[in-house]
Amino acid sequence: MHKIIIILLLLPVFMQAQETVKGKVLDENKQPLPGAGVVWENTSITTSTVEDGTFEIPYSTENMMLIISYVGYKTDTLHIMSPQYINHQLVPDNRVLGEVILDKTLASTRRSMVSATNTSTMGSRELLKAACCNVAESFETNPSIDVNFSDALTGTRQIRMLGLTSPYLLIAEENIPAVRGASQAYGLTFVPGTWVESIQVTKGAGPVINGYESISGQINYELIKPVNGDPFFLNAYAGMGGRYELNTHFTKKVSDKWSTSLFAHGNTRVGKYDMNNDGFLDNPLAKQINVMNRWQYIDAEKGWVSFINLRYMKDEKQAGQVDFDPDRDKFTTNHWGSEINTDKVDVSTKLGYVWPDMPYQSIGLQTAFNYHNQESYFGFNKYNIAQKSGYANLIFNSIIDNTLNKFAIGANAAYDNYDERVFIRFNANGSDYDRIDNSVGVFAEYTYDNADNFSLVLGGRFDVSNRLGAFATPRLHLRYNPWESGTLRVSAGRGKRAANIFAENQQYFGSSRSFNIFSAGGKLYGLDPEIAWNYGLSFTQNFPVFNKNAEFTVDFYRTDFQNQVVVDVFNSPRAVSFYNLDGKSYANSLQLELNYELTRHFNIRTAYKYYDIKTDYASLGSIEKPLQAKHRFFANAAYETHVHEGGKQWKFDLTYNWLGKQKLPYTGSNPAGYQMGDYSPAFATLNAQVTHSFSSVFEIYVGGENIGNYRQTNAILGANEPFGSYFDTSLVYGPVFGQMYYAGLRFKVK
Structure with missing residues (x-):
């Protein structure tokens, strides 16, 4: 806290007035052009337009010629005599071009040098590297996110950041919280990768605008905008294991101001494969239908912009023994099986207004209404949850005197109605956990940015929740460039959340474990809410090596839990216990990353990660986090021809991942044939993909995952006796299926 006070006292030193040139860049239809380049002639002072087409660049009497450029448009040079506001419209370049060779391509993953938060952006080119079929599978080439399998039944990827699982992340769709509550386990698999335009990954406690729940970071994915979408897009995919997917997008400009897109996605997995010969399917049989209609309204002259999203999704999975037939074997001891059926309906809207004569001032309203219904069983265990949610967020952005000092204020409200029932082994009556959660909060965020080498974001919010009480959430982000090619970032913040212990730990339903909850008198499952502080330090240095660009980044983050819901799988291999922390729990994360442009169009990314994560368990003392490798190494090589x-x-594209040994949950009291030891072996995986574009509208790709064919042979404990006391499908530390190859095509009409 004393560091924050010192920063506030020194703040006036940095708040020296600086004049700027501001403006907006439009296309031939007077629509905003995000990503347009703005640079002072013969200088390195540059910026680019943001989503609404606006920009801001420092002004100096030494600079008079401002160059504005955008791919496909004629580059304009403007004579600027004084600080002013510019409303400039670019003209399309209709010249017929011959062969075009780009000397430099835009990086598929970018880390901002000027943002106060430690945020990297995965563009559409990055998302296509692994032919990702849903967002959960799109992080294989991102070193900041760890991708693990949650169990040996569903094949679902579980993502982690800073060593903590996804419930400690705020996962948002276009800055509206999206994967939360009932959707925690499978929510990211319900978002097709081809629908996504970009993903922003923020390490540490993020801004307070979107809520108070984020602890280890924030992930925000942006969908393809109707105004920018291709009239028609098709992606077809086929992979080993009988997995087939089809994605189509249709976009139409209805009028000068209205555009609409229809997204349709379908996938199925029809093959029964048991590569490790344990009698269980390595991947579930599955089918999904996912449809979204998206509308966008823009009136650039009057400053209005709006989005309306309507979506329906139905997902069905069948897992278990190869010979399991649900019509014949459900809730019998003939064969062990599981089904997970989910229906989702989502409606979201965004309405924004930007003052035409004051582009730095805007007001926006976000709303979302969701219905999520999951009905599932795992052998004789049953888990049903239905969630009806409403969300609203009102934000006002403006400046204090000048654009060096910006602020955002607002209020949001959330409502969740849960209908949750849990049946554990032969308990015919089950347990009901029906409830209503609601919260109302206000927030304020101040940003100082001198448009050169220093920026500060200081935010706070105050919320009142029927489940969490009344509480404050402070956040701080600071960025300083000690020299032109170096960036230092510091962050600190607090997060608070209620743990949905069943929805977030569904992997334990596929076992013979009993579920024990030790009440602390709290308002959710008898447990108190989780509270944690996150502190971060990051430094990035860009430097040339043999006249090629290199980037080195070192990150260190620490998460300290004041309170935590401990998920205990160490006390007994036949139980999972939930109780509040009594002692210490922390997560230290160190990442060293080196990126290098070996030759033109040939880039290499490498990263080493070290985790020190420990929790005090009841009567056991401090133990490291289970199924979490302390040491990880990542490397990605990407090459493109002209x-x-x-x-x-x-x-x-080639991606290598090495994982060190992982602490395994306790199985020592089981009979010898049902024990797994204390640690898993280290292993590595190798993924590769080759894409050939025949033209600007048609391409094919082939690829392989886990080419080295590493498999965890004992993925299911007690597979020979699935109705016995030692059966457990949650002890997964590596791939189950082995190597997998795929092929696909993409076609679009421009």
Whole structure:
């Protein structure tokens, strides 16, 4: 706290007035052009337009010629005599071009040098590297996110950041909280990868605008905008294991101000595969239908912009023994099986207004209404949860005197109605955990940015919740560039959340474990809410090596839990216990990352990660986190040939992941044949993909995952006696299926 006070006392030193040129860049239809380049001639002072087409760049009497450029448009040079506001419209470049060779391509993953938060952006080119079929599978090439399998039944990827699982992340869709509550286990698998335009990954406690729940970080994915979408897009995918997917997008400009897109996605998995010969399916049989209609309204002259999203999704999974037939074997001891059926309906809206004569001032309203219903069983265990949610967020942005000092204020409200029933082994009556959660909060965030080497974001919010009480959430982010090519960031913040212990730990339903809850008198399952502080330090240095660009980043983050809901799988292999922390719990994360442009169009990314994560368990003392490798190494090599006439091009991508040994849950009191030891072995996986573009509108890709064919042979404990006392499908530390190859095509009409 004393550091924050010192920063506030020194703040006036940094708040020296600086004049700027502000403006907006529009296309031929007077629509905003995000990503347009703005640079002072013969200088390195540059910026780019944001989503609404606006920009801001420092002004100096030494600089008079401002260059504005955008791909496909004629570059304009403006003579600027004084600080002013510019409303500039670019003209399309209609010249017929021959062969075009780009000397430098935009990085598929970018880390901002000027943002106060430690945020990296995965663009559409990055998302296509692994032919990701849903967002949960799109992080294989991102070193900041760890991707693990949650169990040996569903094949679902579980993501982690800073060593903590996804419930400690705030996962948002276009800054509206999306994966939470009932959707924690499978929510990211319900978002097709081809629908996504970009993903922003923020380490540490993020801004307070979106809520108070984030502890280890925030993930925000942006969907393709109707105004920018292709009239038609098709992606077809087929993979080993009988997995097939089809994605189509249709976009139409209805009028000068209205555009709409229809997204349709379907996938199925029809093959029964048991590569490790344990009698269980390595991947579930599955089918999903997912449809979304998206509308966008823009009136740039009057400053209005709006989005309306309507979505329906139905997902069905069948897992268990190869010979399991649900019509014949459900709730019998003939064969062990599981079904997970989910229906989702989502409606969200965004309405924003930007003052035409004051582009730095805006007001926006976000709303979302969701219905999520999951009915599932795992052998004789049953878990049903239905969630009806409403969310509203009102934000006002403006400046204090000048654009060096910005602020945002607002209020949001959330409502969740849960209908939750849990049946554990032959308990015919089950347990009901029906409830209503609601909260109302206000927030304020101040940003100082001198448009050069220093920026500060200081935010706070105050919320009142029927489940969490009344509480405050402070957050701080600071960025300082000690020299032109170096960036230092510091962050600190607090997060608070209520743990949905069953929805977040569904992997334990596929076992013979009993569920024990030790009440602390709290308002959710008898447990008190989780509270944690996150502190972070990051430094990035760019430097040349043999006249090529290199980037080195070191991150260190620490999460300290004041209170935590402990998920205890160490006390007994036949039980999972939930209780509040009595002692210490922390997570230290160190990441060293080196990126290098080896040659033109040939980039290498490497990262080493070290985790020190420990929790005090009741009567056991401090133990490291289970199923979490202390040491991880990541490497990605990407090469692209020149783009030849007509859009012909080859792309090659290779990703290597090495995971050190992992602490395993306790199985020592089981009979010898049902024990797994204390640690897993270290292992590595290798993924590769080759893409060939025949033209700018058609391409094919082939690839392989886990090419080294590493498999965890004992993925299911007690597979020979699935109705016995030692059966457990949750002890997964590595791949189950082994190597997998796939192929697909993409076609679009521009």
